[in-house]
Amino acid sequence: xxxxxxxxxxxxxxxxxxxxxxxxxxxxxxxxxxxxxxxxxxxxxxxxxxxxxxxxxxxxxxxxxxxxxxxxxxxxxxxxxxxxxxxxxxxxxxxxxxxxxxxxxxxxxxxxxxxxxxxxxxxxxxxxxxxxxxxxxxxxxxxxxxxxxxxxxxxxxxxxxxxxxxxxxxxxxxxxxxxxxxxxxxxxxxxxxxxxxxxxxxxxxxxxxxxxxxxxxxxxxxxxxxxxxxxxxxxxxxxxxxxxxxxxxxxxxxxxxxxxxxxxxxxxxxxxxxxxxxxxxxxxxxxxxxxxxxxxxxxxxxxxxxxxxxxxxxxxxxxxxxxxxxxxxxx
Amino acid sequence: xxxxxxxxxxxxxxxxxxxxxxxxxxxxxxxxxxxxxxxxxxxxxxxxxxxxxxxxxxxxxxxxxxxxxxxxxxxxxxxxxxxxxxxxxxx
Numbered sequence: 001x002x003x004x005x006x007x008x009x010x011x012x013x014x015x016x017x018x019x020x021x022x023x024x025x026x027x028x029x030x031x032x033x034x035x036x037x038x039x040x041x042x043x044x045x046x047x048x049x050x051x052x053x054x055x056x057x058x059x060x061x062x063x064x065x066x067x068x069x070x071x072x073x074x075x076x077x078x079x080x081x082x083x084x085x086x087x088x089x090x091x092x093x094x095x096x097x098x099x100x101x102x103x104x105x106x107x108x109x110x111x112x113x114x115x116x117x118x119x120x121x122x123x124x125x126x127x128x129x130x131x132x133x134x135x136x137x138x139x140x141x142x143x144x145x146x147x148x149x150x151x152x153x154x155x156x157x158x159x160x161x162x163x164x165x166x167x168x169x170x171x172x173x174x175x176x177x178x179x180x181x182x183x184x185x186x187x188x189x190x191x192x193x194x195x196x197x198x199x200x201x202x203x204x205x206x207x208x209x210x211x212x213x214x215x216x217x218x219x220x221x222x223x224x225x226x227x228x229x230x231x232x233x234x235x236x237x238x239x240x241x242x243x244x245x246x247x248x249x250x251x252x253x254x255x256x257x258x259x260x261x262x263x264x265x266x267x268x269x270x271x272x273x274x275x276x277x278x279x280x281x282x283x284x285x286x287x288x289x290x291x292x293x294x295x296x297x298x299x300x301x302x303x304x305x306x307x308x309x310x311x312x313x314x315x316x317x318x319x320x321x322x323x324x325x326x327x328x329x330x331x
Numbered sequence: 332x333x334x335x336x337x338x339x340x341x342x343x344x345x346x347x348x349x350x351x352x353x354x355x356x357x358x359x360x361x362x363x364x365x366x367x368x369x370x371x372x373x374x375x376x377x378x379x380x381x382x383x384x385x386x387x388x389x390x391x392x393x394x395x396x397x398x399x400x401x402x403x404x405x406x407x408x409x410x411x412x413x414x415x416x417x418x419x420x421x422x
Contacts, residue, residue, distance in 0.1 A: 137339045138340055229417070238341055259387075314386050318398070
């Protein structure tokens with residue numbers, strides 16, 4: 001018999017997840033977890049919660065946007081028999097589209113920069129999707145342009161969800177992420193903090209929360225510089241600006257140095273037992289900045305995915321030596 | 332024929348829009364110094380305050396990551412192709 005202490009669970013059997021008919025039914029309803037312990041010297045009336053989007057079946061927040069865009073395509077007839085789903089993506093959206101395409105029965109082809117992580121390429125292939133590579137030097141903008149060329153060469157063949165310009169991307173978050181946060185916090189959420197990639201998450205979630213309470217502050221975490229290592233996030237000034245992005249709906253933007261976001265990922269693994277991707281590290285960095293400025297509040301941040309998706313990348317490569325070095329230097 | 336250096340989009344502002352530039356050097360470290368002489372500000376983007384290559388910047392010599400070679404001491408010679416590849420951005 002094991003002598004290990006059994007962990008107390010707050011969940012009652014009645015809250016246990018139901019049986020699902022399809023993986024598509026498992027998208028959303030992700031948990032909020034208390035990460036207040038990551039802050040030091042905060043007002044005792046400040047609470048920090050992270051929404052763990054890695055619990056989606058495709059492993060990221062992108063399942064939501066992908067599902068909404070695909071369903072909308074089917075409803076309008078743009079996606080049907082004989083069509084191939086084609087889009088440009090830096091990874092998580094590709095994984096989501098590949099998963100949903102497999103579950104719905106549509107072939108999927110994705111245009112990816114050739115420097116995306118091995119894990120991502122393999123997962124996409126595991127869902128049976130095809131990959132076309134664009135130059136890593138051109139980043140995600142290179143993939144966007146290459147994808148446009150392919151669609152223009154044979155427009156009738158493809159359904160392009162176009163996450164950067166598709167209103168169903170933010171709508172997914174207006175319909176699901178926003179209400180989930182509102183319910184989980186009992187309407188007490190005071191701040192939403194999220195990184196900007198396509199901006200779908202922050203636009204849709206922020207819009208919903210502001211309709212429920214116009215006082216909710218919507219704060220974006222943005223890479224500090226055009227050259228950055230925050231995979232999944234976009235430095236807007238130097239990028240093709242997504243059509244769904246409306247900067248005037250943000251209350252604040254916080255620039256994030258890549259190294260700081262990485263450090264938060266390492267600290268969270270050791271302190272909370274939560275290993276996340278770098279965009280989550282960026283969200284925590286921004287949230288702590290917000291938290292330091294307020295006396296009370298319920299700050300909810302989005303953690304787009306877990307860290308195991310990046311094990312072969314710069315985030316985790318040589319991280320122990322790096323973390324030790326940084327610690328020594330900061331004394 | 333000096334070393335050819337492929338520049339990623341976010342750094343092309345510094346190179347006047349050039350996708351590829353050339354510089355003479357015998358190591359990657361010297362190459363970075365030479366690039367800095369030609370395009371002021373570029374070293375700061377590639378290296379941290381201790382002079383080491385930033386964690387999220389990948390430099391390849393003829394397709395091989397210098398982290399698995401000798402980092403900034405990796406030797407280069409005329410005709411080599413060096414690529415600076417950042418992490419990818421956007422959803």
